[in-house]
Amino acid sequence: MDAPVTGRDAIEDIEIQLLLEAVYKRYHYDFRYYARASVKRRxxxxxxxxxxxxxxxxxxxILHDPAMLPRLLNYLTVQVSEMFRDPSYFRALREQVLPHLRTYPSLKVWVAGCSNGEELYSLAILFRExxxxxxxxxxxxxxxxxxLKVAQAGVYPLDQIRNFTQNHQKSGARSSLSDYYRADYGRAAFDAGLRERVVFSDHSLVTDAVFAEMHLISCRNVLIYFDRDLQDRAIGLFRESLARKGFLGLGSKESLRFSRHADAFTDFIREEKIYRRNET
Structure with missing residues (x-):
């Protein structure tokens, strides 16, 4: 017989495992394979x-009060981003990826883990420009x-706009960011026209399947919160989703290097973590 578990940390680990199982079985949100140290901290x-x-x-x-779920999700899902975050990534898309995408008569772009929508609007503005x-x-x-509600609204605190604007200019902007929003009462509301060709949807990289063929997938600073097996699942999903010679963009601290799907991709712009799906 195994010795009984003792110690506060060990008991907390058991509690966390049981909580994640409860969230999955009660609401079908699966955080069981997220990086455990990060989940525990949150x-x-x-x-x-x-x-x-x-x-x-x-x-x-959480088991008996469904109103607790959205409150807990705000801790388990990381909603920290900014428009044109890492401007060199968006400049690389503008100067080296979009010339290839321009050859297609129609395009599909997936922002996976869109959070509050900052990256979505960055891409929508870039594609408009x-x-x-x-x-x-x-x-x-x-x-x-x-x-998703915040992303659909497209309204952000005005005090963030200065940083957004600086990032936009560094990305190789062809216009002013102020062309795309209206400032009022301490908020910046982005042009509804940027959303007219956007489909907002609940989708889990943990449990859901491919839903369309994409030419570009941007999933930045999401995989770092997954364990290795879950990272592999997500990358496999991107592999299945991408058209041949489609593009995948990851975050600056993420890589395909140790994935079993790595052979399906080639480095396109290594320093910006932009990959291209092989033809075969």
Missing amino acids: LLQARQQLGFASISGMQES EGLDQRTIFYATDINPEA
Whole structure:
């Protein structure tokens, strides 16, 4: 017989595993294979800020009170981004990827893990500046319904706009960011026209399947929160989703290097973590 588990950390680990199982079985949100250290840090923060004495107390609440789910999702899903984040990535798309995409009569672009929508609007503006917006359908997906609502609204605090504007200019902008939003009451509301060719949808890289053939997938700073097996699943999903010679963009700290799907891609712009799907 195994010795009984002792120690606060070990007990918390059991509580977290049980909580993640409860969330999955009750609501079908699967965080069981997210990087455990990151999940633990965020759940301990949630326990403290939501006023629970223990993770087990939070589990009881999530099982019996559906209103707790969106509150917990705000901790389990990371909603930190900015428009044109890492401007050199968007410049690389503009100068080296879009010339290839321009050869297609119609385009499909998937922003996977779109969070509050900053990356979606960055791409929509970039494609408009390059004259490709009217032949492009954008798919913006996330597992957090509250984040999707923010993305659909396209309204951001005005104090973020200065940073957004600087990033936009560094990305090789052909216009002013102010052309795309209206400032009012401390907020910046982005042009509804940027959303007219966008499909917003709940989609999980953990449990859901391919839904369309894409020419560009941008999934940045999402895989770092997954364990190795889940990273492989997501990359396999991108592989299946991409058209031949389609493009995949990852975050600056992410890579295909250790994925079993790595042979399906070639480095297109290595320093920007932009890959191209092989023809075969």
